[in-house]
Amino acid sequence: GDSVTQMEGPVTLSEEAFLTINCTYTATGYPSLFWYVQYPGEGLQLLLKATKADDKGSNKGFEATYRKETTSFHLEKGSVQVSDSAVYFCALSLSGANNLFFGTGTRLTVIP
């Protein structure tokens, strides 16, 4: 069935380190792909999205590229900040559907 597999956490990095959170998916057809972020005490927020192969989503210094050949959508940031500490969820949505399939989430802690 349709699913998302993302890197197990937690991940702890020092400020200004490079971040990669891996995400791969299994889906029928051509899904849209998303990264959501949940900061402490808040709801999930859409961080970035990509709707077709080779699209790159970007926001707040984060990037992810929709790779159909490897069924991946890895999240990257060149230099993390303490304020990036949060839980990150990879998700997909099938064409014609409104619901999302999420991964298990990866908790990121950035230390000064």
Add this chain to the structure above:
Amino acid sequence: EAGVTQFPSHSVIEKGQTVTLRCDPISGHDNLYWYRRVMGKEIKFLLHFVKESKQDESGMPNNRFLAERTGGTYSTLKVQPAELEDSGVYFCASSQGGRFTYTFGSGTRLTVV
């Protein structure tokens, strides 16, 4: 603009009791969704309302769960009777468009003891 509001933020109940979670979507949003994250696992879709109608309830785990959306405004999710495996965080989201325009609430953490 007020966001999606969920309450309570936390609820601790005993096995066998009943709990009702409430979600107030953004005003004017026809689409309302419920999701659940069981501890350490993925967030899973429960159901989708369009106005007051259930568009898709394929994710509802069993008949102990009942969702309603009276008048197409706020929604409630009742669990009766609650079991230990129902513990988790229940998220609500609303949108006026489709899947690209979700706004999530901060969730209700339910603990069944």
